[in-house]
Amino acid sequence: MVLNIAERHKLILDKLKTNGFVTVNDLSQEFSVSLVTIRKDLKLLEERNLLFRTHGKAIPADPYITEHHVNVKEKLQTKEKNLIAIAAGLTLEPFDSIIIASGTSVIEFARNIKPVEGLTVLSASLNTSLILSENPNIDVMQLGGIVRASSSSVVGPIGEKMLAEFTFTKLFLGVDGIDLDYGLTTTSSMEASLNKEMIKAAQKIIVLADSSKFGRKGFGRICGLDDVDQIITDSGIETKTKNKLFELGIDVTIV
Template structure:
């Protein structure tokens, strides 16, 4: 018996919830309808904001990120960011020389840093520099470059050249998206370029990202997951992602 459109839509959404994606060809065979019919079904469901179509399949949400100003982003997932920041501060050791990139997660991290013997911080974030400058025991270095008003952070070749002159024990990196196949991304190509130089300059790469950042993509690719040593995130991360990160050899800290 051929399914009607309502039943097809219910089954498509059920499969989407269970598997994380649906394939146009597979649905056509299973429901015994044409590819055109399935594409129309998916288009209708997308118009209702119930899924996102992509290359012969559909996924639950749009994976592509739209940039928002830092003052807006600071108000999102605040509890999760606070817990992540506390855990990140615990990784600091005496005489660490660290890079703090840009973004709201690393700004929150800066608020939880307490003076530690011999701590040196280099940062792209103007807000982070201001927060840490209150501690006379911490040596703070501000990267130079072009100031991005949306993130209150610097980008560009001046900062990239500056990074080449130093070596750091740890990099604390905030990102806009984490796709386990594609890697870490941000909404700015210039920020991605600066982040790449930060990675080259640091011994250990620590990513601070709440669980909403997973399965998302930004415009600028920073690096592959294989270049990351540790990710600190919240309990909203799903089991599939946990297992995949373990397989990739990434240390996962869940707060």
């Protein structure tokens, strides 16, 4: 039976949803059409933003992250970020000295912090510092540096040098992508560089990331997953991803 173009496209999308990827060779053999025909099909579906083509196959979405303004990102996965933030707050202990990096997940964390005795916070995010400064029971330090307009946070060598002067009990890190092989990434190389210094300065690394961040990559690599102690995410995480993180010895908290 010969399929028309609409039927092929429907089957391609169904297989993509079931398997997580499709290959040009497999589709060509299954539909008994040429490789050129399948490539044209995938190109048309990509133009409609229904998949992303890469190296002889297609996956559901573009794994590479485009930078968006913090005000836009705050409107995404709001419920998940709130639950993650609440769970992150439960990890705080008396006399903790913590770093809060940049990103909308950690801003939401700041909104949900219930101060513990002797809490000190060093923040890279201007929004986070303003939120926490309203609480007299938290000692807030603002990291210095160049302000990134898109994230309302600081980057650069001034902040990196400042981090070298302190030691912290925990780092709460927001990321743009988590790849099981490549590690943690962000859209900015300068932010990635600052995050690396934060990791050096902290005893425990806690990543706050909703499940949409898994399987994605940003321009700047922060670190491998072997540097991560805990990831707090939502129930949308795939079972195979969760199991791999457990195998790596990472404490995975699912909200």
